[in-house]
Amino acid sequence: MGRIMAIDFGTKRTGIAVTDPGRIIATGLTTVPSSGIMDFLKDYFSKEAVDVVVVGEPKRLDNTATHGTLPADRFVKQLKREFPEKKLERLDERFTSKMAMQTMITGGLKKKQRQNKELVDEISATILLQNYLEYNQSKK
Numbered sequence: 559m560g561r562i563m564a565i566d567f568g569t570k571r572t573g574i575a576v577t578d579p580g581r582i583i584a585t586g587l588t589t590v591p592s593s594g595i596m597d598f599l600k601d602y603f604s605k606e607a608v609d610v611v612v613v614g615e616p617k618r619l620d621n622t623a624t625h626g627t628l629p630a631d632r633f634v635k636q637l638k639r640e641f642p643e644k645k646l647e648r649l650d651e652r653f654t655s656k657m658a659m660q661t662m663i664t665g666g667l668k669k670k671q672r673q674n675k676e677l678v679d680e681i682s683a684t685i686l687l688q689n690y691l692e693y694n695q696s697k698k
Contacts, residue, residue: 559579559580559581559607559609560579560606560607560608560609560610561576561577561578561579561581561606561607561608561609562576562577562581562608562609562610562611562612562687562690562691563575563576563577563587563602563608563610563611563612563687564576564584564611564612564613564614564649564683564684564686564687564690565595565611565612565613565614565633565683566614566651566679566682566683566686567592567595567613567614567626567629567630567633568592568626568629568679569592569626569629570591570592571589571590571591571592571675571676571679572589572590572591572592572595572679573586573588573589573676573678573679573680573681573682573683573684574586574587574588574589574590574598574680574683575587575680575683575684575686575687576606576608576687577687577691579607581691582691584684584687584688584691585684586680586681586683586684587680587683588680589676589677589679589680592633595633596636596640599637599640599641600640603641603644608644609644609645610644610645610646610647611637611641611644611645611646611647612647612648612649612686612687612690613630613633613634613637613646613647613648613649614630614648614649614650614651614682614683614686615627615630615648615649615650615651616630616651617650617651634646634648647690649686649689649690649693651682651686661681661685
């Protein structure tokens with residue numbers, strides 16, 4: 559059984575999180591420039607077994623598209639073309655950035671550390687993955 563990966567795609571940076579091989583724990587992996595995401599994924603998939611890729615779906619509170627929806631949709635299409643063997647899931651990513659910021663505050667990170675946008679993106683991907691794991695657990 560392979561890992562599950564969550565991707566918080568952004569136009570500049572993309573946060574990535576993965577589960578352990580047993581699919582129990584969600585852990586932040588890294589943040590990569592969005593322009594290099596496909597190369598990163600090719601390399602990572604060649605080294606690690608990943609069966610499911612969860613990509614955040616940007617939405618407004620009223621369920622309409624955001625400025626990030628179209629780029630995320632394009633990324634998903636490219637992901638399907640490049641890795642047709644991977645199961646692809648979309649998950650609402652509303653509030654993950656706010657939750658990531660709150661997590662950093664609660665964790666005691668100083669203001670300067672909380673301004674690290676790469677860390678926010680990585681934590682957002684981890685929250686997205688944790689939400690996915692909890693959602694699938696509740697379906698059992």
